[in-house]
Amino acid sequence: MADEKFDAIVVGAGxxxxxxxxxxxxxxxxxxQLERGEYPGSKNVQGAILYADALEKIIPDFREDAPLERHIxxxxxWMMDDKSYCGAHYRSEDFNEDKPNRYTIIRAPFDKWFSRxxxxxxxxxxxxxxxxxxVRDAHDKVIGVRTDRDGAAIxxxxxxxxxxxxxxxxxxxxxRSIPKPDTVALAVKEMHFLPRETIEARFNLQGDEGVxxxxxxxxxxxxxxxxxxxxxxxxxxxxxxxxxxxxxxxxQTPYGLLEAFKQHxxxxxxxAGSEVKEYAAHMIPEGGYKAIPQLFGxxxxxxxxxxxxxxxxxxxxxxxxxxxxxxAAETILDLKTRNAPMxxxxxxxxxxxxxxxxxxxxxxxxxxxxxxxxxxxxxTTYPQLISKAAQTWFRVDGVxxxxxxxxxxxSFFRTRRVKGLLGDVLGMARGWR
Amino acid sequence: xxxxxxxxxxxxxxxxxNRYLVDAGRPHITVTPHTVPSPRLLALTHVCPAGCYTQADxxxxxISTDGCVECGxxxxxxxxxxxxxxxxxxxxxxxxxxxx
Numbered sequence: 056m057a058d059e060k061f062d063a064i065v066v067g068a069g070x071x072x073x074x075x076x077x078x079x080x081x082x083x084x085x086x087x088q089l090e091r092g093e094y095p096g097s098k099n100v101q102g103a104i105l106y107a108d109a110l111e112k113i114i115p116d117f118r119e120d121a122p123l124e125r126h127i128x129x130x131x132x133w134m135m136d137d138k139s140y141c142g143a144h145y146r147s148e149d150f151n152e153d154k155p156n157r158y159t160i161i162r163a164p165f166d167k168w169f170s171r172x173x174x175x176x177x178x179x180x181x182x183x184x185x186x187x188x189x190v191r192d193a194h195d196k197v198i199g200v201r202t203d204r205d206g207a208a209i210x211x212x213x214x215x216x217x218x219x220x221x222x223x224x225x226x227x228x229x230x231r232s233i234p235k236p237d238t239v240a241l242a243v244k245e246m247h248f249l250p251r252e253t254i255e256a257r258f259n260l261q262g263d264e265g266v267x268x269x270x271x272x273x274x275x276x277x278x279x280x281x282x283x284x285x286x287x288x289x290x291x292x293x294x295x296x297x298x299x300x301x302x303x304x305x306x307q308t309p310y311g312l313l314e315a316f317k318q319h320x321x322x323x324x325x326x327a328g329s330e331v332k333e334y335a336a337h338m339i340p341e342g343g344y345k346a347i348p349q350l351f352g353x354x355x356x357x358x359x360x361x362x363x364x365x366x367x368x369x370x371x372x373x374x375x376x377x378x379x380x381x382x383a384a385e386t387i388l389d390l391k392t393r394n395a396p397m398x399x400x401x402x403x404x405x406x407x408x409x410x411x412x413x414x415x416x417x418x419x420x421x422x423x424x425x426x427x428x429x430x431x432x433x434x435t436t437y438p439q440l441i442s443k444a445a446q447t448w449f450r451v452d453g454v455x456x457x458x459x460x461x462x463x464x465x466s467f468f469r470t471r472r473v474k475g476l477l478g479d480v481l482g483m484a485r486g487w488r
Numbered sequence: 489x490x491x492x493x494x495x496x497x498x499x500x501x502x503x504x505x506n507r508y509l510v511d512a513g514r515p516h517i518t519v520t521p522h523t524v525p526s527p528r529l530l531a532l533t534h535v536c537p538a539g540c541y542t543q544a545d546x547x548x549x550x551i552s553t554d555g556c557v558e559c560g561x562x563x564x565x566x567x568x569x570x571x572x573x574x575x576x577x578x579x580x581x582x583x584x585x586x587x588x
Binding site: 091092093096097098099100101103161162163166182183184185202203204220221223233234235236239241243245246290299302303306307308309310311314331332333334335336337338 | 496497499502503505506509528531534535537538539557558559560561563564565567568574575576578579580582583584585586587588
């Protein structure tokens with residue numbers, strides 16, 4: 056292999072790496088993809104929801120053979136305190152469309168499928184191979200990589216770093232820094248298996264219909280974070296995650312938080328009788344627009360989680376990963392067609408294309424929100440106030456309605472005061488704009 | 489509810505569900521020798537989702553990487569301060585997620 060030269064080397068076989076390698080290989084480029092796991096997906100963890108649009112732009116007929124779990128017909132948003140939740144549910148028959156918009160997936164089989172398509176498109180994929188460093192020429196241009204296989208350099212016109220949030224190569228090469236504890240969340244997750252009839256009965260589903268629940272509140276013990284519960288065909292993915300800086304400043308354990316979430320009186324019945332078959336953890340880049348590193352340079356590009364491409368507010372990540380992988384590939388293909396070298400100047404087109412896409416537009420829109428979410432009242436005071444208000448409103452106990460309204464209003468003003476309430480609302484509004 | 493539940497959680501029971509290919513004798517993370525652990529090292533004893541970090545009777549923080557789920561959290565917390573060295577396991581070794 057040492058004598059071979061590739062058009063492109065893609066580091067990592069997650070959604071961004073696969074999207075990039077597939078797009079390059081289908082257009083005839085000679086692609087090498089390196090993956091440190093035993094098989095593609097063996098190191099990857101996600102909730103996981105697949106947003107069809109991003110994949111459809113890469114593999115239009117993916118629904119024919121991709122391992123999809125359930126298409127989502129109902130979204131629940133829960134604000135939780137210790138004993139209650141106050142929620143919004145949206146369910147629509149419109150989501151039972153010919154080409155559904157969102158699916159739950161299980162990452163290991165999904166990544167294996169995607170990787171098989173990459174391989175069929177003609178890319179060479181080497182698993183159990185960890186990239187140890189980038190190789191540069193005398194002009195500091197990246198011209199290849201070294202791996203832990205035999206230490207020999209492998210050369211390519213361009214190296215695409217799709218190495219994920221905890222990727223070492225880019226950080227060691229000084230292309231980006233290690234994420235800061237307040238820009239990255241740690242999420243833990245379990246897979247709970249149940250007969251599919253049980254899942255369908257519990258969640259009011261037919262066939263491959265699915266429900267997802269996103270939740271926030273006292274379940275994170277005052278830390279900035281959220282919990283989730285997604286229905287798959289024969290199992291439920293349940294997890295919870297918080298900013299790492301919040302974890303380090305508390306005495307909470309991630310698994311203790313997950314256990315308490317599972318024991319919540321609104322969650323426990325949904326999991327009753329299930330068999331747990333896996334416990335996983337992963338970091339989620341949550342720093343948003345301001346945490347995005349330099350994305351291109353002489354002979355290299357960064358895609359996916361390694362570039363902090365996660366929209367934490369909308370719980371979107373793998374679609375941004377696939378889209379950045381595709382756009383990186385299209386940039387490379389364009390330069391190849393024009394016989395233009397893979398220099399920083401030429402590769403700046405990648406950033407321009409990203410800026411014009413929903414990826415950067417969405418992240419830019421919420422560039423101030425990560426700060427707003429450092430307000431701990433969002434995860435403690437408000438869930439409790441809202442729960443109390445709902446209970447006051449719905450409990451029929453001989454107290455007149457006007458008095459109930461006054462009691463609810465007073466509880467808000469008593470707890471947060473006018474200044475606090477205004478500040479919280481303005482903080483969120485500013486971030487949202 | 490929560491405090492009782494949390495103290496009863498044994499992370500070992502959770503890790504028991506997972507598949508690992510342990511690279512015996514070649515830990516991919518090491519703790520830098522120290523006499524008094526920093527607040528960051530102490531935080532790792534509860535932040536690590538696999539409970540890999542423990543405080544020995546001597547007060548120092550130790551690591552056993554066998555159950556590591558390779559999330560990178562300890563790297564984010566402690567590597568910039570030189571308090572740990574962090575690498576991936578060799579290609580193919582480490583945790584092997586069946587579902588992910």
